[in-house]
Amino acid sequence: MTGPATAGLPSDFVLPDYGRSTLSDLLPSVGAHLGVSGCDRDRLGLPVAQRYVVLLVDGLGDQLLRQSLQHTEYFSEVYGDVIPLTSGIPSTTATSLTCLGTGCVPGRHGMAGYSFLAPGGGQVMNALTWEGGPEDPHSFQPHATMFERLVQAGVAVESVGPARFADSGLTTAALRGPVFTGIDETDAQERIDATVRASRAGSRSVVYVYERSLDHTGHGRGVASSEWLATLTAVDAFAGRLREALDDEVCLLVTGDHGMVDVPPQRHILVEDVPSLQRGVDVLAGEGRLRQVWTRDVEAVRSRWGAELGERAVVTTREDAIEQGWFGPMDGQVRDRFGDVLVAMRDDWAVMSRALPGELGLVGQHGSLTEREMRVPLLVDHPESW
Structure with a gap:
């Protein structure tokens, strides 16, 4: 069971095992293979590679995926090599993306949820839109991101995502450092082409790809809906096409930022x-x-x-x-x-x-400590290592 003992908490609650099996541990584990200073060990047991692509599927909870594997082709094929992870707390996008991007725990990076008191306690800020947030996201989250540390180590780093996110407060605070390639998220081939090109840069590379459609459908229609299942099938097809297009030397890592619970x-x-x-x-x-x-x-x-x-x-x-x-x-x-x-x-x-x-x-909602919200998969696909 991922996470330390949850004494005093309900049996279906999960606490993150920071330093061993959370989203905060993913990029430091990649960094251990790519010579990043301070990343002295692979915490997750990743394949040895010089090129990694990290596909973050917003809303891809492990329990949700497991119960739907029969509707997927690529995910069901690679699920046998899943590494169990958890999000941080709260189990929500802003906190999770900052855990991933910085390699820090929430108590260090300070992205305390979807909305929370801005520094100084004057007003509530929305971490996704940055409404109410400080003018300088760098001072809000001053720790070097893992992307910045990878760049400093001579790794070619690129982020492929919706163009409007390029200079957002959350991107600057949590994910700064890579070359940002803005794409039309409805054009799967454009995303694949951009990712493949970025993965071939330099002698070592890391590419971060963000996919948000599953979370959007879950919030609007619920994870028990036919629309959610259709979206999962489409995301699975995209991931499979991406794997086919990538060179065999590239290690593809697919993960999520949280699960979801339907609330009537x-x-x-x-x-x-x-x-x-x-x-x-x-x-x-x-x-x-x-x-x-x-x-x-x-x-x-x-x-x-x-x-x-x-x-x-x-x-x-x-x-x-x-x-x-x-x-x-x-x-x-x-x-x-x-x-x-x-x-x-x-x-x-x-x-x-x-x-x-x-x-x-x-x-569909999330943020709490239930297994359904906290557990996320890390699917590992590195053809050269099998």
Whole structure:
């Protein structure tokens, strides 16, 4: 079972085993094979190669993939060589991409979720759109990314993704360093051609490819929908075509950033309808599956939320979550970006708010610590090593 013991947590909750089997460990393991300073060991047991392509499929949870393998061709072929990973906490895109890009744990890089208090505590920032975020993403996340470290080691590094993401706040904070090749994400052949070209650069290379359609469909239609399955089939076909186009010397690594849980409307707990969930709350952020609460009366708010939600959630304080290892070692300068009280939902429940109307229409959701959300696959395909 991936992750350390989860004493005091429900049996279906997973804690990340930082330093051994998380998204934060992927690029440092690649770096160990490519001579990156400070990357002294391969934590994951990857094939030895001089060229790697990392395909990140947003929303590709391991349990979701396993239950759908019969509908895939390429993924079912390579799943036997899967390496089990987990996301960091929260199990959400902004945090996971920053774990991948920096090789750091959430408690170090400070990308505390989908939305959280910006540095200085003045306002809530949206990490995906960068609304409310600081003007300088470098100062927000000052640690060198793994891409920057790879470049410094003389590796040719390129990112292939939607053109509009080239200079976004999240890209700059979490994924800076590569040459960025903006593409039309609806044109599979353009993406494949760009990736193959980039993979042949220099004597050693790393290419990062981002695929977002599965997550988009899951949020809008749900992971139990025929539309989600059709999208998975299309992503599988793209990955298979990419593998065929890449040279045999290239090691293709396919992973995800989180899984997903379908949340029906009757499982929405609206904070505006529950007075005990409003008292003492200064700021509410995070995601429906992992709400973060800032308050001047931490223990009282924790107690009220715990009593109200009961078995539907694990309600804890930031300090207790840090002690349990949710975020890895915590740097003092990012501590306040994480909520004073953390509300991790179980089963298919979510805490929602009418003040966040854009979230009310989400079917598939993620962010909590359940196996379905936390576990992601790492599919490894290196023909020359088999």
